[in-house]
Amino acid sequence: MTPFQIVAIIGFSVFIVVIILSDTRKALKLAGVSVASLALALIVAPNIAQSFAVGIGIARGADLVSYASTCFLIVFSMMAVSRYVKMRRSMTILARKLTLLEARLNFQDPSAG
């Protein structure tokens, strides 16, 4: 296992525990701020990526950014799908309630249709 793998596994594990144990919104804000700060640092001093990559066993800074982006995309996609599934369920419940209420009103008063 390369140092990058060890760091990534520890990092994501901590992230998951934080999400589970704490207020999700705060944790997401923290994650967002961290990612933004890191991006900022890489823009200001692009050599940081290269130095860090070499330090943890990845040959190029560009590869490090690519790996990190992939991990981020996977996590983000899963969160987006989870949110979509929850929203779809809520929408279904709401639409069904409306449908049944309208049907009940029509049944009681056919002229209301």
Place this chain on the structure above:
Amino acid sequence: MTSQTFDPKNLWVVVAAYNEKQAARRSVEDLLQQGFEVVVVDDGSRDDTASVVEDLDIHLLRHPINLGQGAAIQTGIQYALTFNAQYIATFDSDGQHRAEDLNAMLNKLQQYGSDVCLGSRFIDKSTTMPIFRRLTLKLAIVFTYFHTGKWFTDAHNGLRVMTNRSAKILDLQENRMAHASEILSQFVRNNLAIIEHPVTIHYTEYSLAKGQTSFSGFKILFDLVISKVFR
């Protein structure tokens, strides 16, 4: 085994319809001729499907938006249960199903004291279909075995008759075509007594064009996996 005289009004038939202006009226009229109580759920149709059936003696429900056949069936079942329907059936609106098959299915359900009677197009040879469709449906049977642990002769048939108790157990979360697999899964998980009965499916150019494609199988699988992961 005994046969019972049966008031057809005790069977509530739920018909989910989406953009079925062409076929819905004929399907519903066939059901009304058999004397059943009919619930049509217009699933947010854009072709004004409701207008071709609203003058009939039915219960017409309208989803404000398109949710999917699974959602429409659940809505219709919930509605029928508010009237304490003794038996509830599901029936397609595209003209593929025969209303008279419901009588035989209900008789069988009562004779065997079962909870659910599922229609099957593969028990007898009365249904002819394109070979690719047959192959896809056979694959669905294998998939359903791995999903539920039970072999069915036809795992994706929209013709079903169930008792009031069985209908109360259903709580469909799959809005779209994966609901067929979910229905079987919930029936099996709740140890309901399930039997099958041969039914005839009439395939027409119209119904084949509207029906599931081979790609639908992958979509159904995807939906089931997503539901399992993001419960």
